[in-house]
Amino acid sequence: QPVSIPIKGRHVFITGGSSGIGLALAHKAVSEGARVSLLARSLSKLEEAKKSLHLAYGVDVGIFAADVRDYDAVKRAVVEAGPVDVLVVNQGIFVPQELKKQDLDEVKLMIDVNLVGSFNVVKAALPSMKGRKDSRPASIALMSSQAGQVGIYGYSAYSASKFGLRGLAEALQQELISDNIHISVIYPPDTETPGLEEERKIRPKMTDMIAGSGSVLKAEEVAKKTLDGIKSGRFSISFRLEGQMLAIAAAGASPQRSFLIAFFEVAFAGVSRIVTLLFLSNVYRSITKSHAN
Ligand SMILES: NC(=O)C1=CN([C@@H]2O[C@H](COP(=O)(O)OP(=O)(O)OC[C@H]3O[C@@H](n4cnc5c(N)ncnc54)[C@H](OP(=O)(O)O)[C@@H]3O)[C@@H](O)[C@H]2O)C=CC1
Numbered sequence: 001q002p003v004s005i006p007i008k009g010r011h012v013f014i015t016g017g018s019s020g021i022g023l024a025l026a027h028k029a030v031s032e033g034a035r036v037s038l039l040a041r042s043l044s045k046l047e048e049a050k051k052s053l054h055l056a057y058g059v060d061v062g063i064f065a066a067d068v069r070d071y072d073a074v075k076r077a078v079v080e081a082g083p084v085d086v087l088v089v090n091q092g093i094f095v096p097q098e099l100k101k102q103d104l105d106e107v108k109l110m111i112d113v114n115l116v117g118s119f120n121v122v123k124a125a126l127p128s129m130k131g132r133k134d135s136r137p138a139s140i141a142l143m144s145s146q147a148g149q150v151g152i153y154g155y156s157a158y159s160a161s162k163f164g165l166r167g168l169a170e171a172l173q174q175e176l177i178s179d180n181i182h183i184s185v186i187y188p189p190d191t192e193t194p195g196l197e198e199e200r201k202i203r204p205k206m207t208d209m210i211a212g213s214g215s216v217l218k219a220e221e222v223a224k225k226t227l228d229g230i231k232s233g234r235f236s237i238s239f240r241l242e243g244q245m246l247a248i249a250a251a252g253a254s255p256q257r258s259f260l261i262a263f264f265e266v267a268f269a270g271v272s273r274i275v276t277l278l279f280l281s282n283v284y285r286s287i288t289k290s291h292a293n
């Protein structure tokens with residue numbers, strides 16, 4: 001069933017809000033009249049973000065320096081920030097590498113920050129969200145990636161962490177629907193951010209090539225579509241034509257409240273499977289070719 005989640009005057013709490021997509025989302029939310037809180041590790045980056053928001057809108061946001069891996073620190077921040085209406089769990093790290101060359105420490109780091117860290121944030125905010133006085137619908141949005149819909153060469157740990165968010169989201173939606181809390185999972189392609197800039201320096205060529213079959217978006221575009229998706233209670237949020245196609249191919253057993261999109265998912269299920277197999281056959285051909293060279 002359709003739902004509409006208001007943003008104006010409500011408390012939007014964004015993890016990883018000091019940079020990239022999270023910061024762009026903070027700008028969007030403030031511009032739509034939300035009270036915004038940001039959480040990240042580095043206090044200096046948070047202060048810079050706060051300054052940029054003050055400069056743009058003359059509005060002060062709350063900032064909280066904490067590592068999502070530290071549950072107690074996250075809990076303290078969430079309690080201090082006050083009851084959350086829209087929780088955006090966006091922090092994430094990406095260190096692409098073939099598993100054979102990647103240290104297990106790096107694998108664990110990605111799972112810890114991207115997946116376990118997201119559990120910490122959700123768990124810390126849930127009591128106040130469930131117990132909120134405001135009876136209007138609330139939202140929890142989890143930042144996945146296209147690499148959370150299809151496994152990609154060089155992203156074994158990253159893809160696993162992002163696929164994990166989808167399982168969390170599907171289960172949590174069933175647990176929270178009676179509390180009028182609505183879950184969104186966001187699946188962006190490559191997006192111009194400080195994080196992507198770092199990633200590009202080390203990304204294996206094959207990963208670069210496969211990711212190159214998707215778009216490269218500006219953080220502002222991802223932020224706008226994300227906030228619009230949250231407001232209309234969309235469970236899966238995708239970008240551009242290839243993103244919509246991927247979403248249809250990966251629809252699986254995710255919930256869907258738009259009758260129109262449900263119709264597309266059903267009507268194009270067969271065709272999108274064919275397109276997926278063609279896409280994968282291209283991917284495997286490139287891998288085989290580059291291996292032979
Ligand atoms: N850019 C891209 O191409 C894409 C990104 N995504 C996802 O979007 C999200 C944001 O990415 P992007 O904007 O590029 O990333 P950035 O690297 O630009 O920003 C990451 C943010 O997360 C914070 N963060 C990192 N580690 C932790 C931690 N342990 N605890 C708390 N905060 C942390 C960072 O602050 P600090 O370092 O100070 O902690 C920063 O605010 C990620 O989840 C990413 O996986 C999805 C698809 C594509």
Ligand SMILES: CCCCCCCCCCCCCCCC(=O)[C@@H](N)CO
Nearest residue numbers: 094145146147189190211214245246276
């Ligand atoms: C139906 C078939 C459709 C086929 C087209 C789909 C193309 C898939 C490309 C996947 C790209 C993954 C990018 C990950 C971005 C990301 O998360 C990193 N930058 C790290 O942040």
